[in-house]
Amino acid sequence: MDTAPLLNHGGIIFLFLYLFSLIGVGFLGYYSKKEDSLGDFYLAGRGMGGVVLFLTLYATQYSGNTMIGFSGRAYRQGFTALVTVTFMCAIIGLYFIYAPKLHDLSRKHSFITLGDFIYHRFKSIHLTITISIISIIALGNYILTNLKAIGFIIEGATAGQVSFVNAIIILSLIMVIYETLGGMRSVAWTDMLQGILLLFGVIVIFYIIYKQYGGLNAISSQLQIYRPDFWTPPDWSAKRLWLSTILVVSVGVSVYPHAIQRIYSAKDSSTLRKSLQLMVFMPFVTTLFMVIVGIVGASQIEGLDRNNSEQISILLLVDLAEQIPNISWLIVMFLAAAIAAIMSTVDSALLAISSTVTQDLFRKIKPDSSQKILLLFGKSISWIIMLIAVVMAINLPQTIWQLFQIKLELLCQIAPAIFLGVHIKSISSKSILIGIYIGTFISLSIMIGNWIGFPIPIKPFGIHAGLWGLIFNCLAIFTIDRKKLRSSIKLASQL
Template sequence: MNTSVPEVTFGPGALAVLGGYLVVMLGLGLLGRLKQKERSLRDFYLGGSTFGFAVLFLTLFATQYSGNTLLGFAGRSYVQGATYIVSVTFMVLVITVFMIYAPRLFRLARRFGYITPTDFVYHRFGSHALRVLCVVLLCWGLANYVLEQLVAMGHGVEAISGGRMSFMQGVLLLVGVMLIYESLGGMRAVAWTDAVQGSLLLCGCAVILYTLVTADGGLAAASERIRATAPERLEPPDARGLRTWVSTLLMLGLGVALYPHAIQRIFAAKGEKSLRRSLAAMGFMPLGTTLLAFLIGFIALSRFPGLSQLESDKVTIYVLGGLIDRSPVMYWLIVMVFAAVVAAIMSTADSALLSIGSMFTKDIYKSYFRREASAREMLIVGKTFAWGIMAILILMAWVSLETESSIWVLIELKLEFMVQLSPVFMLGVYWRRMPASAVLTGMVLGTLLTLVIWCGAAFDVWATRSPWGVGAGVWGLLLNYGICVGWTVLRPAKLPATVPA
C-alpha cells in the first residue's frame, strides 16, 4: 500500500523567507570581497587562516551536514528501517578520524604553508604521479558531492515554492546566487555564509527533533504503525547486515573525514586550540543531526509506506509538509526549517566547488602548465574552471532526475573511490618511512578493484557491488592498506620523509 503523501503548499510567506535569505547571502559575499586584505590564493581559498572557534565550528558544521544528511540519510533510513540507527556512529567516527590526523596536519600546514590537501601529499612524498592521482580522486569525489547537493537543491526549492518553481529552476536559482557570492568573497564569504547557514541548521534541527518526538503519538506510535505495515523493517540485522554495517561505517567514517573542503578548513583555523575546540564541539552534532535524519525516515516509513526510490529522497519534505497546517506558529517554524535545509545544501556545495577550483589551479594548472602564473591569473582560472564544472553538474542533475538516481547511490559512488586516499593522510602524517611507491601502488590497485566491482555489477557480470555484504570501496581499501603496510615493513624508505618527527 502506498499512502498518499501530502501536497506541500507553503504560500508566499515561504518564498519571501527564501528570497530574503538569498539576499543576505549575496550581501555577505560582497562584504567578504570588501574585507579581502590581499588578492592572494591564501586569502581567497583559506580566508587568510584567521577562523576562530565560532566561525570554524559553524562552517565545519554547515559543511559536514548537508543535503546528504537531511535528505539522503533520511531517505536511506526510510528504506532500511530501524537498523539505520547505526548511522549515528558513522558521523561519530568521522570526528574521531579528524581528531587522529587533523591537529598534526594543521601544524604541518602552518609550518609549510599548505593551501590544498595535495600540497601536503607532494611535500610529504615528492611524487608527481601520486599528486595527480590524489587530485583526480578528490575532484571526482567533490564533483559527485556537488551533484548530490544540486539534486537536494532542486527538491528543496520545489517544495518550499509549493511547486511554483520546478526542480531545474530551483537548481539554477540557488547555483546562480552561490556562484556570485563565492566568486566575490572566496573562502571568507563562504565561511561567513556558512556561519549563518549553520545557525539556521542548528535551530531547524532542534525544531524538527522536538516536533517528531511529540506529534501523533511520537516514536512509540510510529513503531506500531510500522509493525502493522512493514514489520521486517523493525527486525535486527542478520550476519550479512552486520557486515554491511561495518563496511558502511568504514566507508563513511574514513571517507567523509577526507573531504578536501573540510581539510582546507583545518588549514584555515586561526590556531590549534580553535581547531581542537571546534572538533570537540562537532563530536556532539551527530546526536542532533544524523539521529534526526534517522528519525525523519523512520516517521516517514510509518506514515507513507510504499514510496519509490526517487520519492524516498523527499521524505523530509513529506514529513514536514504534513505539519504546516497545524498552527500559524508551526507554519513559520517549518518554513524556517526548510530555509535551514536549503542553507545546509548551499553551504556544502559552495565549499566543495571552491575546493575543486583551488586544487585544479594550484596543483594542476600552475604545477604543470603555467609555472609563472600570477596569483591574479590563478584566481581567474580557478573561478572559470569552477563555473565550467558547475555547468556540467547541472546537466548531470537533470539526468539523475530523469533516471531516478537516489542521493544514497551518489554518496556511495563518491566515497567508495575517495576513501582510497585514507592511507595518504592517516598513515602519511605519522609514518615517516612509508615510501611514495607503496602509497601510489596501493591507491592504484585499490581504486582499480573498486572500479572492477562497480562495473561488474553495472553490467550484470555479478549481482551486487557489495560482495559478502562488504562495499566495493572497502574491499579496495583493505587491499590498499595491505599494500601500504606490507611494502613499508618490507622495504621502508631509505631516507626520512619530509614530515618532521
C-alpha cells in the same frame, strides 16, 4: 499533495530573500580580504576563529542527505538507520588521527590544498596529480548530485512555479557569485548562517514532531504492529554491512579536500581541537533527530516506496500543518534548512576544486605566475566548473547518472596517503600510488561490473566496493613497503 505547492507566495519570497542575502555576505567577505593571495582567498588568511570554524565544519559535514536521506532511510529500515549516527561520530575519530599533525605541518609549510601536503610529504608530482584528479572527480560528482537534489526540492516545494532548471540556475549563480567574491571567508560566513539554520531547523522540527506524535515511547506499541521488523536485530551479514557502512563513509568523508582546507584554515591548534570536540556530539542533535523523525513517520504513514519515503519529513510536516493552524512556517523552515545544508556543501566543494586546479595543476605548469594571475585563474575555474555542473545536472541522461554517484569509493583510496603519510616517514610514494591504482580499479570494477550486468554483487560479502578497494589498496602498500613499515610500527608502539 502532488500538485499543491508546499510553499505559499510568502514562503517563496522568504526563501529568495534568504538566498539573495547570501550575496550580501559574499560582499562582506570581499571587503574583509587582507591581501590578494591564494592563502587569503582559499583559507581566509588562516585565521578562522572557533565559532566560524565549528559552524563551517558542521554545515559542510551535514549535507541535504541529513535532512532528507537519513529520515528516509529510518522510515525504510527502522533502527538500523542509527548507523548514520555512528559514522558521523567516527569521522571525528578519524580526524583525531591525522588533523593535529596536518594542521601543524600546514602552518609550517603554508599548505593551501591537499595536494600541497602530498607533494611536500612524497615529493612525487605523479602522486600529487593522481590524488588531485581523484579529488576533483569525487567533488565534481558531489556537486552534480547535490545540484540535482536542490532542483527537485525547489520544483517540488513550489509545485513547478520555480522549475527544476530555473532552480538549479538561480542557486548555482548565487553560490558562484558569493564564492568568487570572498573565497573561503564568504563561504565560511554563509556556512555560519546555513549551519545555524540547519541546526535550528532540525531541532525545532524534531521537537514539534516528537511532541505532536508523542515520541518513540508513545508510538512503539503502534510501531510493533505496523513494523515488527524494526525490532529484529541485524543478522550477521547485516552486522558486517553495518561495520562496512561505518568504515566506508567515515574514511571517505574524513578526507574530503574541503574539510582538509578547514583544518588548514583554523587560527591555531587549540581552536581546531575545540571545534572537533564539539563536532563529535553533533550527530546526537542532528542525525539522531532526523532518524527518530523517520521512525515516527513509519508509525504514522504506511506503504511509501523508496522515492516517496525520502519525503517522509515533509509529509509529516504537511500532516501537522493540516492539524494545527499557523504551522506552515515549519515547512518553510524545513525547506530552507535542507537548501542551506546542500548549498553549504556545494560551495565548499566548488572552492576545493577551484583551489586544487589552481594550486596543484596550473601552478605546477606555470610556477612563476603572480598571486593576482593565480587568483583570477582560480575564480574563472569556479565559474567554468559551475557552468559545466549546471549543464550536466540539467541534461545528463538517467542511464549514466549512476556513474556520478561514485564519490566515497574514490575518496577512500586516497585515505592511506593521508593517514599513513602523515605519521610514517618511511612509506614510499610508489607504494601509495600503486595502492591507489589497485584500490580504485577494484572499487570501480565491482560497481560498474554490477551496473552493466556482470554477476558481481554490489557489496560482495556485505562489504562495500570502496572498502574492498581500500583493503587491497592497503595490502599493496604493506606488501611493497613491508620492511620499512615493520620497523616504523615497532618504533611507533614505543612512542
